[in-house]
Amino acid sequence: MPNVKCRIYDAAMRLFSRKGSDRVTISDLAEEAGVARGTIYNTIPDPGRLFEDIAGDLASEMLLKVRGTLETISDPPLRLACGIRLFIRRSHEEPQWGRFMVHFGFSNCTLQGLLAGTSGEDLRLGIENGRYAIQHEQANSALAIIGGATLSGMMLVQEGYKTWRDAGSEVAELVLVSLGVEREEAGLLSRHRLPELA
Secondary structure (H helix, E strand, C coil), rough: CCHHHHHHHHHHHHHHHHHCCCCCCCCHHHHHHCCHHHHHHHHHHHHHHHHHHHHHHHHHHHHHHHHHHHHCCCCCCHHHHHHHHHHHHHHHHHHHHHHHHHHHHHCHHHHHHHHHHHHHHHHHHHHHHCCCCCCCCHHHHHHHHHHHHHHHHHHHCCCCCCHHHHHHHHHHHHHHHHHHCCCHHHHHHHHHCCCCCC
């Protein structure tokens, strides 16, 4: 049964990315997944919540992976640069995941929370430690910039305008500079060896 659920989730991500979150029918989903309509109802407890369930699963899974990957790095700007690059690299390595994130990352609260959750604590620590030249009250705006820049970098990769390495390093560098990190240091941090996603 787990294989069937994965097929349904993969099919749903493709359909949501193509048609939108509210235009996918059970028949569409069954056809895309290559299963009977009854299998959808037997496998997915509440098909009406499928989009939110997928967004929640993707957010939880990526948050755990990024946190696990960055746990040995203590410098907030380096953690932030690596986190941005991990998202952008994954959008290249898993194009379906990337398309889903780019398509819904700006509009879905769960996915917005993912981007804030992976960088919010690092932003706070960086402000407190004097690594960033912004005020605490600017943190929400800074998180919006980080999330928007990351999703835009993912889109550049999805559309073939940049490689994931170039987009990741450039976006990370520009974000760090916007937070007050000196350009030379920001460039070094954004090209630091990137750990494998946990």
